[in-house]
Amino acid sequence: MNPKALLILALALVALAAAPPAHAAEVAKLARVETPTPASKDLLQTLGLDLTESAGRTYVDVVLWGDEDVLALHKGGFDHTVLIADLGARTRENLAKDRVWAAGIERSALPSGSTGYRTLAKINEELRALAKDNPGLVRLITLPEKSQQGREILGVEIANDVEAKDGRPVFFNMGVHHAREWPSAEHALEWAYEMVKGERAGDARVKRLNRSIRTIVVPVVNPDGFQISRTFGPVDNPDGGIVEAFAYKRKNCNVSPSPSACEAEPTQGTDPNRNYAGLWGGNGASALQAEADYRGPAPFSEPETRNVRSIVSTRHVTTLITNHTYSNLVLRPPGVAAQGPSVDEPTYKALGDAMAAENGYTSQPSYDLYDTTGTTEDYTYYATGGLGFTFEIGASEFHPEYKEVVAEYDGTTKIAQELGGGGNREAYFVAAESTADRAKHSVLQGKAPAGATLRLTKEFDTLTSKVQDAAGNEGAERKLQDKLDYSMTVPPSGSFTWSVNPSTRPAVAPKAGRFPTGTPSDPIELQEKPVPPGGSVRIPFKYEEKAGRDDGFMTVAVTNPAPAEDYDIKVFRKRAEADGGEIDEGGAASFVATREAVTIPEPEPGDYELEVTNFAATGTTYTARVTFEGPKPPTEGKTETYRMTCEAPDGKVLGSQDVFVVRGEVKAVDPCRTATGGAGGATNPGPGQGQGQQNQPQACQSRAGFISASAKGAGRSGAVDLTFRRRVTQPVTVDIFQQSRGRKVVGERLVRRFTNKSAAFRWNGRDKRGRKVPNGVYFARFRVQAPNGQADTVRVTLGRSKGRFGPRRAFFARESCGTLKTFKLSRPVFGGTRSNKLGIAYRLNQAARVEVTVTNRRERTIRRFAAKQVAANQTQRLTLSPKGLARGDYRVKLSVTQGGKTTTSVLTANRL
Numbered sequence: 002m003n004p005k006a007l008l009i010l011a012l013a014l015v016a017l018a019a020a021p022p023a024h025a026a027e028v029a030k031l032a033r034v035e036t037p038t039p040a041s042k043d044l045l046q047t048l049g050l051d052l053t054e055s056a057g058r059t060y061v062d063v064v065l066w067g068d069e070d071v072l073a074l075h076k077g078g079f080d081h082t083v084l085i086a087d088l089g090a091r092t093r094e095n096l097a098k099d100r101v102w103a104a105g106i107e108r109s110a111l112p113s114g115s116t117g118y119r120t121l122a123k124i125n126e127e128l129r130a131l132a133k134d135n136p137g138l139v140r141l142i143t144l145p146e147k148s149q150q151g152r153e154i155l156g157v158e159i160a161n162d163v164e165a166k167d168g169r170p171v172f173f174n175m176g177v178h179h180a181r182e183w184p185s186a187e188h189a190l191e192w193a194y195e196m197v198k199g200e201r202a203g204d205a206r207v208k209r210l211n212r213s214i215r216t217i218v219v220p221v222v223n224p225d226g227f228q229i230s231r232t233f234g235p236v237d238n239p240d241g242g243i244v245e246a247f248a249y250k251r252k253n254c255n256v257s258p259s260p261s262a263c264e265a266e267p268t269q270g271t272d273p274n275r276n277y278a279g280l281w282g283g284n285g286a287s288a289l290q291a292e293a294d295y296r297g298p299a300p301f302s303e304p305e306t307r308n309v310r311s312i313v314s315t316r317h318v319t320t321l322i323t324n325h326t327y328s329n330l331v332l333r334p335p336g337v338a339a340q341g342p343s344v345d346e347p348t349y350k351a352l353g354d355a356m357a358a359e360n361g362y363t364s365q366p367s368y369d370l371y372d373t374t375g376t377t378e379d380y381t382y383y384a385t386g387g388l389g390f391t392f393e394i395g396a397s398e399f400h401p402e403y404k405e406v407v408a409e410y411d412g413t414t415k416i417a418q419e420l421g422g423g424g425n426r427e428a429y430f431v432a433a434e435s436t437a438d439r440a441k442h443s444v445l446q447g448k449a450p451a452g453a454t455l456r457l458t459k460e461f462d463t464l465t466s467k468v469q470d471a472a473g474n475e476g477a478e479r480k481l482q483d484k485l486d487y488s489m490t491v492p493p494s495g496s497f498t499w500s501v502n503p504s505t506r507p508a509v510a511p512k513a514g515r516f517p518t519g520t521p522s523d524p525i526e527l528q529e530k531p532v533p534p535g536g537s538v539r540i541p542f543k544y545e546e547k548a549g550r551d552d553g554f555m556t557v558a559v560t561n562p563a564p565a566e567d568y569d570i571k572v573f574r575k576r577a578e579a580d581g582g583e584i585d586e587g588g589a590a591s592f593v594a595t596r597e598a599v600t601i602p603e604p605e606p607g608d609y610e611l612e613v614t615n616f617a618a619t620g621t622t623y624t625a626r627v628t629f630e631g632p633k634p635p636t637e638g639k640t641e642t643y644r645m646t647c648e649a650p651d652g653k654v655l656g657s658q659d660v661f662v663v664r665g666e667v668k669a670v671d672p673c674r675t676a677t678g679g680a681g682g683a684t685n686p687g688p689g690q691g692q693g694q695q696n697q698p699q700a701c702q703s704r705a706g707f708i709s710a711s712a713k714g715a716g717r718s719g720a721v722d723l724t725f726r727r728r729v730t731q732p733v734t735v736d737i738f739q740q741s742r743g744r745k746v747v748g749e750r751l752v753r754r755f756t757n758k759s760a761a762f763r764w765n766g767r768d769k770r771g772r773k774v775p776n777g778v779y780f781a782r783f784r785v786q787a788p789n790g791q792a793d794t795v796r797v798t799l800g801r802s803k804g805r806f807g808p809r810r811a812f813f814a815r816e817s818c819g820t821l822k823t824f825k826l827s828r829p830v831f832g833g834t835r836s837n838k839l840g841i842a843y844r845l846n847q848a849a850r851v852e853v854t855v856t857n858r859r860e861r862t863i864r865r866f867a868a869k870q871v872a873a874n875q876t877q878r879l880t881l882s883p884k885g886l887a888r889g890d891y892r893v894k895l896s897v898t899q900g901g902k903t904t905t906s907v908l909t910a911n912r913l
């Protein structure tokens with residue numbers, strides 16, 4: 002913290018100590034504070050003001066609670082303009098307008114028809130009525146803990162056969178972490194009506210959702226704060242009468258040691274949306290009770306946040322939306338820029354963008370606004386893997402006129418209509434349908450005795466940020482014991498399907514990256530142009546991909562000789578199409594710096610422009626340069642498993658197993674049988690099973706690219722159909738290699754390469770020059786980048802004879818998470834005119850005893866390699882000579898024995 006900020010802090014503390022409920026008599030304003038640079042935004046965050054989520058590149062909207070807040074702005078050197086001069090009066094005016102509006106209509110376009118803001122009592126009454134009137138469809142939920150002031154916190158769960166304890170995934174929709182954000186309760190509650198009324202009306206889409214997912218709605222997470230805000234403050238206000246500023250209360254009522262003191266002063270309390278454990282105590286949350294974003298005395302110090310934690314740690318919430326107001330945003334983790342993109346960024350961004358296409362909001366990572374820590378989805382996502390979002394509803398007010406609440410839900414706002422979107426109604430449908438989409442979570446399937454209880458548990462430590470003190474000095478991280486504990490009951494059929502979140506927490510998962518395929522490009526020196534003060538210039542440059550070069554990052558930087566000067570820069574890329582416009586690749590605008598730089602990951606070739614703006618430079622000299630760095634390799638990270646147990650209806654534990662599962666994977670499990678002697682001998686646990694291991698090898702993650710891949714001859718035409726299904730969005734490369742011609746082994750001859758494939762396609766069976774390829778043995782190699790940055794590779798053997806392609810047995814096993822990691826033959830063919838030997842290679846994830854035998858077509862063993870104990874993570878190589886072997890197929894059998902259990906894998910090669 003700089004000295005100026007420290008001084009202001011000291012002043013604020015003095016003011017706090019001296020002036021008791023000074024705010025109570027003052028008028029609260031909404032003001033737009035100019036923050037021309039990111040550094041000024043950082044400084045603004047240290048002033049202890051009530052910042053809203055409405056912020057742009059050069060401003061942040063702030064609630065000013067009284068003269069001392071205005072003073073703090075002046076002392077900090079900030080300019081501001083008042084947007085709403087008297088927030089309390091504004092609320093009163095809005096409510097008066099609402100009454101006039103409501104008088105003129107029978108019902109609104111909302112599912113419930115509601116025509117005005119509800120009170121806390123009304124919300125709870127409606128939740129109770131929804132449950133009472135819709136047995137079997139709606140269940141009332143009372144959250145485990147009461148609020149600071151002892152209020153019950155209610156919600157509803159909605160699903161077809163809601164009382165069943167089945168394995169459907171959960172969409173959790175909630176509102177009012179922040180007391181003054183009334184529309185957030187309205188939208189969450191209306192979503193409950195949407196699902197109930199749609200079911201009753203026979204709406205096919207709603208009925209499908211109520212059968213495939215469960216919906217949990219908690220409209221008011223923070224009832225104490227909401228009650229104060231919604232009623233304009235306490236009835237027994239010491240000054241008498243209504244204190245309108247209370248309508249703008251943000252926090253809860255943790256006013257240690259006496260929660261009732263909450264009624265004395267609207268700025269009391271803890272900010273529940275800074276109190277969650279994940280990353281708690283870092284940037285963008287205050288250590289001071291008086292401040293608007295006070296994080297609380299400890300992570301999860303508040304019953305309101307512990308309630309939300311209890312839901313996500315006992316129910317498989319695969320999608321979560323926490324509603325707030327305002328500023329038209331769909332925010333996703335991380336809240337802190339330094340955290341870097343999450344391991345699920347492509348999936349996460351796609352879902353956020355799809356919702357934003359409905360409500361017209363801006364979809365972006367949370368830190369794009371400013372750094373925040375201790376927020377809802379930063380905890381729930383990093384601890385459980387469920388995809389959580391913050392919606393900031395509305396353009397300009399915390400609780401605008403009610404008809405705007407209706408328009409935001411119904412998609413009749415200007416921005417939603419321009420996009421053709423359906424508002425938050427349709428955005429929530431996108432979230433609900435994504436909840437039902439198995440590609441977005443994980444699925445466990447198997448058989449178990451009907452009525453048995455299946456349980457999934459995981460224990461771990463959640464880490465906070467390096468906890469900052471009131472002056473912003475970083476201390477140690479704190480560890481918090483966390484436990485996830487989910488259960489379901491096996492249905493009468495004995496077959497179960499359980500939608501779960503991935504077993505590895507995103508907090509510890511390996512981060513994607515890639516290994517370089519060349520050296521970085523040489524720097525490009527740009528020709529600088531003079532910029533007059535207050536003006537800007539554009540400097541064009543071209544970026545091309547060159548052979549042998551691999552650029553993971555391109556950095557465009559402007560350096561000026563004196564720190565007093567202030568250039569800001571932006572980089573644009575021209576779209577390839579004519580008149581396609583340009584893409585903003587990012588900007589840099591430090592407050593006091595001699596260098597401004599923009600780094601663009603995975604730069605695309607094309608025409609770029611650097612825009613240099615002279616903010617406060619006295620001279621006009623600077624140097625501009627483009628430099629390159631190689632890509633970052635994937636980080637190690639670790640992988641985690643769930644403990645899965647199976648209990649009979651009488652409570653007896655029948656069995657258990659460790660389960661490793663990644664996003665998009667459907668995994669067969671057998672938790673009820675392990676205690677009764679295992680699955681009996683030579684069953685192959687199947688790739689990716691990885692039972693009994695706490696820390697799974699990273700190899701398992703490499704399998705997360707493809708769900709399946711296959712190559713099939715398309716008859717007499719000589720064509721081949723190449724099909725695949727992916728768990729990732731990255732493009733697929735398919736290479737066709739020729740392996741033999743007649744009796745000759747030709748090695749790996751690449752005959753065709755297909756890149757950037759996203760769907761099945763047909764290869765016409767011809768080489769690059771259009772010639773039909775000759776008869777012989779081939780294989781198709783499918784490759785895609787898995788989330789850990791490594792390639793997931795599948796090889797499929799093909800034989801071409803008489804001009805058409807047909808299937809062949811595999812010579813290559815896909816990487817596995819079981820005891821056997823890799824197993825491959827050097828080629829699908831050996832012998833031939835050059836007597837090529839056959840190479841056999843394998844590698845284990847865990848030490849085990851291994852035996853390799855080779856059999857001929859008649860299943861007669863022709864070679865046995867002595868069984869031996871083999872260590873983990875060392876590639877073992879064997880060689881088979883073709884001498885004395887007749888032509889035909891040979892099967893290489895590899896048996897791995899570990900813990901009394903043997904698994905056998907078989908690969909095949911043809912002796913030519």
Ligand SMILES: [Zn+2]
Nearest residue numbers: 179182325326
């Ligand atoms: Zn909020």
